[in-house]
Amino acid sequence: MASTQRLTSMTGFAARAGQAEGFTWSWELRSVNGKGFDLRFRMPDWLGALEADLRKQVSAIVSRGSVSLNLRISRDAGDNALEINPEALTRVLDAIAQIEDQAGSVGVNLTPASASDVMNFRGVMDAPQNRDASKGLLAALRADIAPLLDSFDAMRAAEGASLHAVLSRQLDEVETLTKTAQALLAARADDMRSSFEAAIARVMDSRADMDEARIAQEIAVLAVKSDVIEEIDRLHAHVTAARDLLASGIPVGRKLDFLCQEFNREANTLCSKAQNAQLTEIGLALKVLIDQMREQVQNVE
Missing domain, CATH: 1.20.5 (Single alpha-helices involved in coiled-coils or other helix-helix interfaces)
Incomplete structure (x- = not known):
């Protein structure tokens, strides 16, 4: 089998045909994304002896996704006497x-x-093949399993490589936007200082109705509402964590999906605290980009 040390897609397909013992058959193996691992077989009942081998070998390379494996088989022409x-x-x-x-x-x-x-x-x-499968036929079918899975896994790996490239590029864009937001903080400081002083003045004008503790509390609330440094720091940390996951070589789809939720949380907070047109634009751009990332992550095993 191909190496598992790479990002893998949950989407895959493979087909294979063969013949032996007077039979002709065709395999189809396909998978799509899913929350867990779901494996379904579609094959003649009289070939049920294959199911255990198939389940074991498919489970060895697939940890997540909805997988269906179909086997169609028929006796060659001239051998169909009932x-x-x-x-x-x-x-x-x-x-x-x-x-x-x-x-x-x-x-x-x-x-x-x-x-x-x-x-x-x-x-x-009925035809003889509807009752028993010879050892020779079962052996020929079992010999087909490994190459079928190799082809299937190769496609999932190729799709995974494409996903890796797309996600890496999107993470670079997230990092660039986050750095731009960080650079804006200094320029934003003057505007924030003016609005902050005006807000404090409003608080001080009503101090006759407020004690010193309440005034200090209101000022602290204003400061917290305008501070986005923590959000920017967490965005940087999430980018690092996502890159580590992409490089880990293990199934990381669920973790990446959770991380996208965390990315989105920080982008939302950045927008709500921005109080600056440019910073708001960056927050909105981040939200769009994170949604695009999450669409790609839905296909990661």
């Missing part, structure tokens, strides 16, 4: 006998079932 299924025939004949006995006990006469009637019951006549 045969009697003894077990099904016995069940049908027993049922007919029971029905005739009960009908006779109440005086109801039934038309005797003909051989052609019995043949038309489900399962009485």
Whole structure:
């Protein structure tokens, strides 16, 4: 199998065909994003012996996503002669006998079932492959599993590499916007000083109705409402954490999704505290960019 030390997409597809023992078959393996790991099979019941192997091998390379695996198989032309299924025939004949006995006990006469009637019951006549799979056929099908999964995993890795590139570029943009916001703080200080002094003046004008503790409290509240340094510091920290996750080589989709929520929280707070047109523009740009990141993260395993 391909190395797991990379970002992997939950979206993947692989197909494979083969033939052996007078049979022809085709595989289809596909996956889409999902909150957890959901694996579904679609194959003939008489090949149920394969399910355990398939589940084990798929689970070894997929930890998250909705996966479906389909196997279609048919006997080659010329080998499709129907045969009697003894077990099904016995069940049908027993049922007919029971029905005739009960009908006779109440005086109801039934038309005797003909051989052609019995043949038309489900399962009485079927192709040999609908009952048993030879060891040779099972071995040939099992040999197909590894190359099928290799192809599937290679596609998920390729999609993951594209996601890695997109997310890395978006994180660079987040970092650039955050640094721009940080640089604006000094220029914003003069405007904030004027509005802050005006706010304090309003508080002081009403000090006759307020004690010293209340005045100090109001001034502290104004200071907190205007301070965005913590939000900017946390945005920088989130960028570092996201880059570490991208480089970790393990499934990180859930963690990245949570981190996007934290990014969005800081961007929202930055907008609400901005009190500056340029800083507000940066906060809004961050929100748009973070939403785009989250769309990409939804596909990360």
